[in-house]
Amino acid sequence: MGAPCHPPDGGDDRTDVSAAPKPAWKFWLGAVLRWGILAALLVFLGRTLVDSYDKVREQGEPPQVNWTLMILALAGHTAGHYGFGMAWQRGLSALGGRIRLTRSVWLWTWTNLAKYLPVPGGKLVVPPIRAAAFASEGVSGALTICGLALESVCCILTGFAVFAITLPYQAFTSDVDSGYAWFCLLILPLLVLLHPRVFNLLTWVVLRLFRQEKAQFRLSFRDQLIVLGYWLVGWVVMSGSFALLTASVTGLSVARAPLIAATFAFAWVLSMVSFITPAGIGVREIVLGALLVPQVGPIGGLLAVGSRLFTTAADGLSILVAFVADQVARVVRGRSG
Secondary structure, X not given: OOXXXXXXXXXXXXXXXXXXXXXXXXXXXXXXXXXXXXXXXXXHHHHHXXXXXXXXXXXXXXXXXXXXXXXXXXXXXXXXXXHHHHHHHHHHHHOOOXXXXXXXXXXXXXXXXXXXOOOOOHHHHHHHHHHHHHHOOOOOHHHHHHHHHHHXXXXXXXXXXXXXXXXXXXXXXXOOOHHHHHHHHHHHHHHHHOOHHHHHHHHHHHHHHOOOOOOEEOOOHHHHHHHHHHHHHHHHHHHHHHHHHHHHHHOOOHHHHHHHHHHHHHHHHHHHOOOOOHHHOOHHHHHHHHHHHHHHOOHHHHHHHHHHHHHHHHHHHHHHHHHHHHHHHHHHHHHHO
């Protein structure tokens, strides 16, 4: 288990980050740019959806939907999202957090929706919202923020790893653009970030950014492997569900399913590191479309855009599952206690 300890500097353990208010013109310029880029991306996605639909119609008979695979895909994505919540809890526990699994996953699922808020800072609103939610359970803000730093590193690292595993297959597949493979080199600096000294430096920077008390959190090599394992399993389940979704409308062969699944993980990770639009809207769809169309034809454009609605619905379902699981666990604990 990790245990927090304050640095031996003998001074106030809060960092002074006071700064002059941002000029009004900078605020409005940033807002105009953000909304302008978002509007441009939405227009582009709309045109992509229409063009893809027209191309699919030109091919003749519209694709038939396999509703069994569609339902399995929805269940798989829901399970994968809940698995991400379990991975979050395992990381928080490794850093010294003490909170029930079901409660932690429930708080993680609904606070994660904050990434969709179209507000200044985009995804940067998630940490303070999650810190406030976990503070009600006795978890310090510093610990929650550091847990988020660990989550970001592990989630991006394992997402790229899922894509990297398919690179040998891509090398023998002429219709896949392997130029994206260079992004997998980001795995190396992400691994460096998990080194205890580097991770402590990262947490100090993040805590300073969000005006939290300075603290160090030790993370053993064993805990690192366990946390990474949780995230990897979550990615396999979630990306596998996208392969099922694709198969439900394209008749995807089993041999190509791993590549389709890895494509989804890769596009999702790139959208995670985008702070321009809420929840990376536009980024994931563009990357996913660019990678899917060569593999499954024009319907790949429809899948790329439509997958946003599918994953959002599955995320909402996972929130419901997490809430029910937490309530059931609370009732069981009450009866046994």
